[in-house]
Amino acid sequence: MTILQVVDKDFSHIPVIDISPLVSKIGNSGSTAQDCYVVATQIEQACQDYGFFYIVGHGVDEQLQEQLEHLSQQFFAQDVETKLQIRMALGGRAWRGYFPVGNELTSGRPDFKEGIYFGAELEEEHLLVKAGLPMHGRNLFPSNIPQFRETVLEYIESMTKLGHTLMAGIALSLGLEESYFADRYTKDPLILFRIFNYPPNPSTSKTKSRWGVGEHTDYGVLTILKQDGVGGLQVKSKSGWIDAPPIPGSFVCNIGDMLDRMTQGLYRSTPHRVQNRSRSNRLSFPFFFDPNFNVEVKPIELNEIAVNDDKSDRWDKASVHEFRGTYGEYLLSKVSKVFPELDQTVLKPRFSR
Numbered sequence: 439m440t441i442l443q444v445v446d447k448d449f450s451h452i453p454v455i456d457i458s459p460l461v462s463k464i465g466n467s468g469s470t471a472q473d474c475y476v477v478a479t480q481i482e483q484a485c486q487d488y489g490f491f492y493i494v495g496h497g498v499d500e501q502l503q504e505q506l507e508h509l510s511q512q513f514f515a516q517d518v519e520t521k522l523q524i525r526m527a528l529g530g531r532a533w534r535g536y537f538p539v540g541n542e543l544t545s546g547r548p549d550f551k552e553g554i555y556f557g558a559e560l561e562e563e564h565l566l567v568k569a570g571l572p573m574h575g576r577n578l579f580p581s582n583i584p585q586f587r588e589t590v591l592e593y594i595e596s597m598t599k600l601g602h603t604l605m606a607g608i609a610l611s612l613g614l615e616e617s618y619f620a621d622r623y624t625k626d627p628l629i630l631f632r633i634f635n636y637p638p639n640p641s642t643s644k645t646k647s648r649w650g651v652g653e654h655t656d657y658g659v660l661t662i663l664k665q666d667g668v669g670g671l672q673v674k675s676k677s678g679w680i681d682a683p684p685i686p687g688s689f690v691c692n693i694g695d696m697l698d699r700m701t702q703g704l705y706r707s708t709p710h711r712v713q714n715r716s717r718s719n720r721l722s723f724p725f726f727f728d729p730n731f732n733v734e735v736k737p738i739e740l741n742e743i744a745v746n747d748d749k750s751d752r753w754d755k756a757s758v759h760e761f762r763g764t765y766g767e768y769l770l771s772k773v774s775k776v777f778p779e780l781d782q783t784v785l786k787p788r789f790s791r
């Protein structure tokens with residue numbers, strides 16, 4: 439046969455990238471090491487093909503992760519009254535604390551999950567908190583699990599460092615200088631961190647499984663997700679919905695709406711969703727590494743990169759590309775629909791009232 443076999447990608451497996459060259463070399467020397475470019479090429483391919491990739495070789499302490507998982511199990515195993523001692527309503531404008539199953543909405547529908555919202559720990563005296571900036575402030579920690587606070591704060595610190603490293607890799611992957619995003623958007627990133635518990639939800643012939651979190655895209659630039667061994671994350675790839683199963687020792691990374699906007703669609707913020715079909719509960723730990731709240735997000739001046747004009751497969755009809763304004767404004771427009779029970783004034787910047 440003389441038919442040319444075109445080796446077509448089937449877009450069914452999210453790639454696994456060993457980022458150890460980035461971890462050991464980014465920021466350490468004057469010039470970017472050659473092996474960082476190899477990693478950058480893998481990131482480029484993954485972001486164009488999937489908008490998702492796994493990372494290994496990230497160097498995040500395993501004991502810290504085990505401790506975080508263990509304490510989280512302990513927290514969610516308590517009765518709901520105890521958990522409500524740190525309920526979100528007490529977090530005020532900072533948007534922190536616990537919410538029970540069914541309280542968080544995605545596209546207007548209740549998610550089948552409970553969780554705790556965290557973020558960078560800022561004192562009441564911090565300028566931004568005093569100025570009344572929403573989503574900035576102090577965390578709420580369960581007082582009956584003493585190690586919870588230090589474990590979460592240590593994890594946030596490790597992940598923030600990792601976020602900076604990955605953003606340097608993503609910059610290289612776009613042919614930009616290592617510090618491109620740090621210089622413009624993420625030197626002082628907006629950090630949000632959540633711990634979710636998805637109750638068991640085995641589907642039987644009689645019951646329809648509920649979505650742990652409905653289809654959505656993430657808002658910022660980069661999400662770094664730790665998931666336990668249960669599984670249930672699904673990603674909308676070019677070949678349809680595929681699984682992102684747990685891979686021991688890895689994190690799942692995905693790019694958000696702001697990177698989609700900056701790259702004019704070359705890197706897509708890919709829709710994903712979760713359904714826990716197992717008989718055990720599922721824990722997940724999404725860490726959001728986002729542009730500074732007050733910074734205006736603009737398309738990258740990319741002469742070289744081929745932008746992607748095909749908006750047909752975008753679930754939200756590319757609204758993110760029409761958006762003008764700061765990341766904070768974009769974020770607030772999104773999250774104001776997520777907890778309708780909370781007082782909406784909590785989410786409005788004080789200075790505009």
Ligand SMILES: N=C(N)NCCCC[C@H](N)C(=O)O
Nearest residue numbers: 543544545654656657726776
């Ligand atoms: N910070 C980020 N990226 N969060 C993404 C969460 C999307 C689900 C949320 N219930 C919603 O409907 O927006």
Ligand SMILES: O=C(O)CCC(=O)C(=O)O
Nearest residue numbers: 634656665671712722724
């Ligand atoms: O729990 C997961 O695996 C993913 C959660 C998620 O997509 C999100 O919080 O944005």
Ligand SMILES: [Fe+2]
Nearest residue numbers: 654655656710
């Ligand atoms: Fe997400």
